[in-house]
Amino acid sequence: MTLETLTLELLPPTWRVHAAFFKGVVNSEFLQEQLLGRNAEFEYAFIDASAIVSRQQVLSALFNVAVVAETGGLQTPNVHSEVVCSLSPGKNIAEAYRRWGITPGTTKDIIILKILTLEPKSECPTADDVWTHLRKHVDGRPVPLTDDEIDGSTDWAKVRKYYKLNGAPALEGIQDDAGRKKEAETLIITSMALRGL
Amino acid sequence: MSNSPAMTEFPPPQILTYPASSAPVLIAQGAEGRLYKTTYLLPDQPCALKYRPSKPYRHPILDARLTRARILAEARVLQRCRREGVPVPAVYATNEKAGWLMMEWVDGAPVRQRINEWLGARPDTEAAQVEAQSADQTPLISLMQRIGSAIGRLHRTGVVHGDLTTSNMILQRPKEHQHNGHTGEGAMEKGKALEGHVVLIDFGLATQSSSEEDRAVDLYVLERAFGSTHPRAEELFEQVLQSYKETFKQAPAVLRKLEDVRMRGRKRSMLG
Numbered sequence: 001m002t003l004e005t006l007t008l009e010l011l012p013p014t015w016r017v018h019a020a021f022f023k024g025v026v027n028s029e030f031l032q033e034q035l036l037g038r039n040a041e042f043e044y045a046f047i048d049a050s051a052i053v054s055r056q057q058v059l060s061a062l063f064n065v066a067v068v069a070e071t072g073g074l075q076t077p078n079v080h081s082e083v084v085c086s087l088s089p090g091k092n093i094a095e096a097y098r099r100w101g102i103t104p105g106t107t108k109d110i111i112i113l114k115i116l117t118l119e120p121k122s123e124c125p126t127a128d129d130v131w132t133h134l135r136k137h138v139d140g141r142p143v144p145l146t147d148d149e150i151d152g153s154t155d156w157a158k159v160r161k162y163y164k165l166n167g168a169p170a171l172e173g174i175q176d177d178a179g180r181k182k183e184a185e186t187l188i189i190t191s192m193a194l195r196g197l
Numbered sequence: 198m199s200n201s202p203a204m205t206e207f208p209p210p211q212i213l214t215y216p217a218s219s220a221p222v223l224i225a226q227g228a229e230g231r232l233y234k235t236t237y238l239l240p241d242q243p244c245a246l247k248y249r250p251s252k253p254y255r256h257p258i259l260d261a262r263l264t265r266a267r268i269l270a271e272a273r274v275l276q277r278c279r280r281e282g283v284p285v286p287a288v289y290a291t292n293e294k295a296g297w298l299m300m301e302w303v304d305g306a307p308v309r310q311r312i313n314e315w316l317g318a319r320p321d322t323e324a325a326q327v328e329a330q331s332a333d334q335t336p337l338i339s340l341m342q343r344i345g346s347a348i349g350r351l352h353r354t355g356v357v358h359g360d361l362t363t364s365n366m367i368l369q370r371p372k373e374h375q376h377n378g379h380t381g382e383g384a385m386e387k388g389k390a391l392e393g394h395v396v397l398i399d400f401g402l403a404t405q406s407s408s409e410e411d412r413a414v415d416l417y418v419l420e421r422a423f424g425s426t427h428p429r430a431e432e433l434f435e436q437v438l439q440s441y442k443e444t445f446k447q448a449p450a451v452l453r454k455l456e457d458v459r460m461r462g463r464k465r466s467m468l469g
Contacts, residue, residue, distance in 0.1 A: 008238055008239075009240065010213070010235065011216070012215055013216055060238065063237075067292050070211055170282040186287045189288075189289060190280075190287050194273065194276055
């Protein structure tokens with residue numbers, strides 16, 4: 001089983017978050033229809049992995065949602081859509097869905113987060129329930145959510161455009177690839193933290 | 198955590214009450230805010246959380262607006278600097294409503310402390326001091342040059358710091374020394390005591406400005422702070438300005454302005 005339960009520093013104690021990563025998904029159109037139809041059974045954050053550079057970036061987005069939820073004021077209908085939006089360095093919600101959410105036909109590799117709040121304890125699905133549901137409806141190959149797996153999905157041209165990394169002096173000065181990638185990730189996380197404010 | 202006096206007397210922001218692998222530590226308390234050390238996402242990723250608590254004597258709406266404006270101004274300046282390659286901490290998260298800003302933790306010690314340790318290690322007798330004068334000052338000079346170049350890059354980016362002192366610069370521990378800190382003692386350690394990147398911190402008073410006046414005041418404030426905290430190294434300040442000039446094309450005009458500022462002090466207008 002490759003459903004992971006994430007533990008994050010300073011996450012609200014009532015939150016339980018599961019994460020999964022599917023590659024080569026062929027039914028992204030179906031998944032997007034469920035989101036558009038507000039099907040309550042499909043309350044997930046579906047993230048297009050081609051616009052993601054690392055696991056840390058995903059965790060950052062999740063943390064930012066927890067932060068916004070702390071003081072209230074989600075910009076989108078729920079925490080799951082908020083995760084997709086929090087990956088964006090800007091304020092435009094439709095653009096964020098387009099870039100980091102599912103695009104039918106083009107999205108192949110999907111990172112999935114499920115945020116459960118443990119308030120009504122009886123109704124909270126278990127990790128097994130979540131995994132069974134995902135396996136049934138996501139037609140793709142499950143892989144662990146690691147930097148290596150994400151690396152194979154990243155479309156750097158896209159990432160550089162979305163986060164305005166082209167011509168960033170901070171990156172041009174770095175010689176080694178690993179160092180440049182790490183600094184790009186840092187700049188991305190900083191842009192996400194500011195979200196166009 | 199709840200019975201530590203710092204925590205109960207001044208309540209931390211709500212986020213710091215959430216579970217983490219280690220309890221938050223109050224590092225510094227200023228007039229405007231408090232700095233906590235905590236962790237970001239993972240137990241082995243330390244971060245700094247700068248918290249501006251609401252002021253009970255201010256009108257709530259004004260208070261919220263000021264806090265928001267200041268948090269965001271600082272975050273924007275840091276973002277701009279980081280993108281331009283100025284050595285500053287990365288921004289991890291912001292919550293302008295709750296009044297905090299979470300940043301990368303820079304591992305190291307303030308330049309002020311490192312310089313004083315270096316100077317303090319010198320012999321005290323007059324004769325020994327004369328000897329020490331001629332001793333190898335290369336590490337200290339190199340540090341001055343790194344400071345000058347960091348400020349040059351900052352000003353080139355269109356940002357003035359507003360409170361440049363050797364306490365607001367961290368000498369970052371070189372990565373390879375971070376885990377095995379106690380290998381070489383004595384001469385080896387002394388030779389490396391001033392190594393590392395100079396990282397500029399505390400942009401709470403920073404502004405985006407390209408005026409020669411503002412830049413000159415930045416240098417002047419550092420010069421004065423430097424003279425009073427490190428009188429024995431005052432003559433080395435010239436090295437800071439020299440390397441500032443080498444890093445920053447518009448430096449000559451700023452240095453001319455600095456002459457004026459020295460004559461009259463930091464304030465141009467008589468206000469404030």
